[in-house]
Amino acid sequence: MIIHSSTQVSRFTLLRRFPLPRGFGVLRESRIERGRHWPAPAGAKRTKTFEIYRYDPESGRNPRLDTFEVDLDDCGPMVLDALIWIKSKVDSSLTFRRSCREGVCGSCAMTLDGTNWLACTRFITEMAGRASVYPLANFPVIKDLVPDQTHALAQYSMIEPWLKASEPPPQQHERLQSVADRKQLDGYYECILCFCCTSGCPSHWWNGDRFLGPAVLLQAWRWLADSRDDAKGARLDALEDPFRLYRCHTILNCTRTCPKGLNPGKAIAEIKRMMLERTL
């Protein structure tokens, strides 16, 4: 099956997950236990089952997988609507981040049916029979569906994501840019830092402590591609490292999963080419 856009949900999947034991490489505190079942309210006609990852740091217990029966006639069309319905109608302790409910803020990024997406822009009808909802893959979990982004954001601050100009801005107007130069930022400035791509990157799973990951590298390219920025050399120096940049093996799970339809894989290839070109 040819995927034309990251919005497409795979219809035909040979395997729903890699043929590995559930506990493969999982530390003791991360083992997922069986949770409880929350039935639909009496009288619900159309229901859908959601398997949701739960973790309560105050319980002292391991994460568990709860199943919820959601009444579709009482609930909005998106996965986020289902989560809000569960929180207000069934279990008020279900915890998740959400804000804009229109794919702009990136707060509700999570692993839906095994791939990363925003809960607010995924239709419930696009989910599998037993819909599965996990916090962003490979992130430490604060509670339920809330991932701890401390490390990812620290990596983001490492690339110094701000304009570095050698001259002060003009008095009369802002720093101007030609239409063509501005076009170089298209496809990169739209990133909302939801970290769907970084969370879906196997290289970042195995080497996330040193590899910066697709989201941060896309941002790095956004500043390298900016005609107003004068710190290209220093930015490239900071990235020239076997791990920070070159742990990207062009797997391209990032481009497949980006909820904004951006291309982190291409941005990283652009950085690699710029790195090569400066040595020529």
Place this chain on the structure above:
Amino acid sequence: MKPRSPNIQNYRPQLTSVLSIANRITALISTVALVAFVAWLVAAASSPSAYGALYAAAVSPIGRALLVIATFAFFLHLCGGIRHLFWDALVGFELRSIYASGWVALAASIVLTAAAWLVGRHL
């Protein structure tokens, strides 16, 4: 210590990730096959009896199956490598091209494996 959300235990296999891991596995198989190839040369250079024993092992059903796997691994790694060469030149990064080139690499390596065996039998 905070628990970690599952990664490979829960993330869905996609053409992107499957072909990436396949590229590594086929490199491993090709490396092992290279050792077998050297063993074949050494046997051929040492004595007719050594060569005969190795030849008998190679044409046995298991030997043939391993050789087919090694041939396929070689071609899949070759096609995957060519795909990476295009990416290094920043060609074919649209999602549609990523998937199209992935399926083409897979189909081409099956065709090339079949072709190599058909040609080999008629030599």
